[in-house]
Amino acid sequence: MRRAFVGHGASRGNALGHARVRLPAVFDVSEERIAASAVEAELARLHAAMAAVRTELLAARERLQGALAHEIGEFLDLHALLLDDPELLQGLDALIRQERYSADYALRLQRNRLAAVFEGMDDDYFRSRIEDIDHVIGRLHAALHRGDAAVRGTAGEILVTDSVAPSELAQLQEEGVLAVVTSGGSQLSHSAILARSLHLPLVVGAADVLQHINDGDVLVVDGGAGHVVVAPGAADLRAYRARKREEKRERQQLHRLRREPTRTLDGVDIRLYANAESRQDVAEAHALGAAGVGLYRTEFLFLQRDRLPDEDEQFAAYRDAVLGMTGRMVTIRTLDLGADKADRTGLALQREPNPALGCRGVRLSLARGEVFATQMRAIVRASGYGPLRILVPMVARREEMQRVAALLQRTREALRAEGHEIADEIPLGAMIEVPAAALALPGFIDMLDFLSIGTNDLIQYLLAADRDNDALGDLYSPLHPAVLRVLHEVIQLGRRRGKPVAVCGEVAGDALFAPLLLALGLEEFSLHPGTLLEVRQAIRNADLGALRRRAGALLRARDRAGIERWMARCA
Ligand code: PEP
Ligand code: MG
Numbered sequence: 303m304r305r306a307f308v309g310h311g312a313s314r315g316n317a318l319g320h321a322r323v324r325l326p327a328v329f330d331v332s333e334e335r336i337a338a339s340a341v342e343a344e345l346a347r348l349h350a351a352m353a354a355v356r357t358e359l360l361a362a363r364e365r366l367q368g369a370l371a372h373e374i375g376e377f378l379d380l381h382a383l384l385l386d387d388p389e390l391l392q393g394l395d396a397l398i399r400q401e402r403y404s405a406d407y408a409l410r411l412q413r414n415r416l417a418a419v420f421e422g423m424d425d426d427y428f429r430s431r432i433e434d435i436d437h438v439i440g441r442l443h444a445a446l447h448r449g450d451a452a453v454r455g456t457a458g459e460i461l462v463t464d465s466v467a468p469s470e471l472a473q474l475q476e477e478g479v480l481a482v483v484t485s486g487g488s489q490l491s492h493s494a495i496l497a498r499s500l501h502l503p504l505v506v507g508a509a510d511v512l513q514h515i516n517d518g519d520v521l522v523v524d525g526g527a528g529h530v531v532v533a534p535g536a537a538d539l540r541a542y543r544a545r546k547r548e549e550k551r552e553r554q555q556l557h558r559l560r561r562e563p564t565r566t567l568d569g570v571d572i573r574l575y576a577n578a579e580s581r582q583d584v585a586e587a588h589a590l591g592a593a594g595v596g597l598y599r600t601e602f603l604f605l606q607r608d609r610l611p612d613e614d615e616q617f618a619a620y621r622d623a624v625l626g627m628t629g630r631m632v633t634i635r636t637l638d639l640g641a642d643k644a645d646r647t648g649l650a651l652q653r654e655p656n657p658a659l660g661c662r663g664v665r666l667s668l669a670r671g672e673v674f675a676t677q678m679r680a681i682v683r684a685s686g687y688g689p690l691r692i693l694v695p696m697v698a699r700r701e702e703m704q705r706v707a708a709l710l711q712r713t714r715e716a717l718r719a720e721g722h723e724i725a726d727e728i729p730l731g732a733m734i735e736v737p738a739a740a741l742a743l744p745g746f747i748d749m750l751d752f753l754s755i756g757t758n759d760l761i762q763y764l765l766a767a768d769r770d771n772d773a774l775g776d777l778y779s780p781l782h783p784a785v786l787r788v789l790h791e792v793i794q795l796g797r798r799r800g801k802p803v804a805v806c807g808e809v810a811g812d813a814l815f816a817p818l819l820l821a822l823g824l825e826e827f828s829l830h831p832g833t834l835l836e837v838r839q840a841i842r843n844a845d846l847g848a849l850r851r852r853a854g855a856l857l858r859a860r861d862r863a864g865i866e867r868w869m870a871r872c873a
Contacts, residue, residue, distance in 0.1 A: 304533045309508030311528035312489045313497035316545045317481035318534075321519045322456045324463040325444045325512065334404040344398050348405040351445035356385060358441065384438045390416070405446055413439040447517050460523055462515050466493050466504075467770070475502050481523040483530050485512050488776050495808045499832045505530055556835040560590050564838045566820070566846040574838060575633070575828040577806060584626035586831040594631035596754065596828025597693065597806040598623055600677065601639050610647050610673065616680035624688040631689045633754070633828075634681050635733070636674070636706075638663045638695035649673065658768065663696025663733075668705055678713045685725035693754055697732040697739050700746035706730065707749060733806075735759035740788045743795055753796050754828065757807025761785055780809045781865045783857075786822065790857060793823040804828045813840035817872040818865075821849040821856050844872075 336344055359382045384390065390412060397408035416435050457478030465486045466474075471493060474482065479502070487493065487506035497504040503525030515521070515532055522534045522542045531538045564572045575596025576587030587595060603611050603619055611619075624632045639650040640662025649670065654660035667674040684690055694706050707730060717724055730749075734740050735756030747753075757780060762769040764785055767778040780786070789805070796803035804826035809815050811829030813836040819827065820841065829837060849872065859865045 304531065304535050304538070305514060307483075307508045307511055307514075307530040307532075309483070309505040309511075309528045309530065310489050311524070311526045312487070312494040312506045313500075313502055313504035314526040315481065315501060315503035316525065316542055316549060317460055317503050317521075317523045318539075318542055319458055319460045319480045319521065321462050321515050321517060321521050321532075322459040322479075323444075323447055323512065323515055323517050324461060325447060326440060326464040331404075331406045331410045331443075334407045335402050336398075336404050338402065341399055341402060344405050345395060347446060348394060348398065348408070348442075351405070351442050352385060352391070354445040355438070355441045356382065358445070359385070381438050381441075384435060385442075406443065409439050409443055409446075460521050462511050462521075464512060465773075471496050471500060471502060475500050481505075481525060483508050483511055483515075483521075483523060485509055495812055499808065499811050499830050501832065556839060559835050559838050559842075562591075562838070562842070564593075564841050566841055566844050568845050568847050570825075570846045572820070572841050573804075573826045574834055574841075575631075575804060575806075575826060576831045576834060577811075577828055578623065578831075581622060581626065583831055584623050587834070588627055588630075590831055590834045592630070592831065592834060593826075594627055594633070594689075595623060596633050596804050596826070598632060598634045599638065600635055601637055604637065604639060604647065604649065608647060610649065610676075613676045613680045613683075616677060617683045620681055620684035620690070621687050624684050624690055627688065629688055631691060633691050633693050633731070634684070635693040635695055636664065636681070637667050637677055640666050658762065664694050664702050664706065665696060668702065675709065675713070678709055679717065682710070682713050682717055682724050682728065683722055685728050686723040690725065691729035691731060691752065693731045693733060693752075695733045695756070696736060696759070697734075698736045699738065699742060700749065703730075703732055703746055703749050733759075734792050735763070735807075737764050737788065740792050743792060747795060747799050747801060750801060752802045753792065753804070755789060755792055755803065755805045755807065757785070757789070757805055757809040760788065760807065764788065776862075779862070780815060780818075781862045783859060783861070783865070786818075786857060786859075786865065789819075789824075790822045790853070797823060802826055811837060813837050814869070816840035817844055817849055818856065818869060820844055820846055821853045821872075823850070823853070 393412045393415065394405070394408050397403045397411055398405060403411065413435060420435070456474065459479060461474060461479050461482045463482070463484055465484050466482050481503035482497065483505045485508055489506060494504060494506060503523055505523055505525055505528050508528070508530055511530060519532050520534065522531045522538050523529070524545065534542065564574045566572065573593040575594050576583065576592040577597040577599070578584045578587055578595045579599045579602045584595060598620070600616070603616060620634055623634070640657060640660060650666060651661050661669060667677070681690070681692055692710065694703065697703060710728065710730060714724060714728070729751035731752035731754060732739065732750050733754050733756045734743065735758070737760065740760070758769055761767070761778060761780060765777055765782060767774045769778060771778070793803050803824065805819060805824055806828035810819065810827040811833040813833065816837055817840070827837060852868070856865065856868050859868055
């Protein structure tokens, strides 16, 4: 029967497909008994689900990497042990065979029994294991609801779940998921921002979906309006097809913007640079008419490998980025390993108590002088092939930039002496993403040739809100007066001192925020090529003079609602 749900549109786009429901770890199931003749089939269903979860846990263990790999690995091992606990299996079998409960209800009862045992223990450690039981039971429950537990992957399906982590989204899209619908979440969470750059339709806050949508239901999702329809009728399908046609028309229109300037309505040219991590990104940036590469994340050369890349390998990658942009500026960021980006070579520390506040970015580079010296040589050598500048991540103080500048100078002299052809000018800039750097900037801006504001980290550190924690979706947002004030001050200081300032965090790639950034004085954006044309369109629709006249009102907004009202007036 047709049923419609309304949530919030978090990433535009339309999808039509089967639902794949992923239940949260703990889910309410009411008492349900089965016929005696169904017992064997129900047991087989449960055992198939157990086998599927076992495989899932193993696969997750193998895929693990990153700063938290070790800790997460321990949890996964523990979950695999729980799954093999004979107590769990025998208890479940007995509940189905003797009491004739459904597998779902048996899981629920067994969960409560085990939880009661742990709750009764004196030791906090054992009491906290209830959470692990819930994870395992939740996974089993989800596997039961996938119908055929052997079916893996979600290609051509729409994921319906309680929340989705930013780290999952790219993989889901790669697997062929058409859209995601969540019962919780916010439009400005990191996941939402990422979904928009991936062009993956996302509806958040569709409160009742998990209670009413089942695996295999046919859904129509409108990620712009936030609508989800189960068992769509003729009128829904007609509307869906009309929206798809409109989507295609918009795409074609955007496509035409590839060769158009990024010029505001009142004739001011804004520079759009691309964030790039691979050759494909560089090629796409070039094809879309980006002004250059504003952020080349070199750490991606270091991930997923057991050995550090040597000077020649790094040189080849940086040189190819420069050649790929055919004379447009390429900004190579020095290594930003650490925190959520841990490598397998052991370079980034694995066991830091608080990795986001640990030895990452320039701190790690300066601590590992030989690694940094090799990277610097590779970058400087690449400067012989076209315009290139160097960007330093996670800068907190003047001293760090002094050390980097000295290394750059030494490297240039050494390479020249060795007979390499290198550029006469290699501008050196700093990422402004640590609040202390923003505050202390007047004291070291003289050493910088350009600035790039990393809003992903700046927001995280200003608001003490983990950028990867979806539960903080509402707090982790640029729509906070403190974030706007810092952005404004850094941009204005750069302008007064004649130093180009870009924003290279995700905020720059979200067309929704373009008027806000323009009002604060920004003239350089660096963003993933995936949303470059949308941002170009938003800038072409903006009246810069009018926006800047309204900057005072924006900076006077006292809370998120006030900032959102300001944005709504610009729309
Ligand atoms: C940022 O922090 O905004 C940024 C662009 O760097 P990264 O996301 O790589 O930390
Ligand atoms: Mg950063």
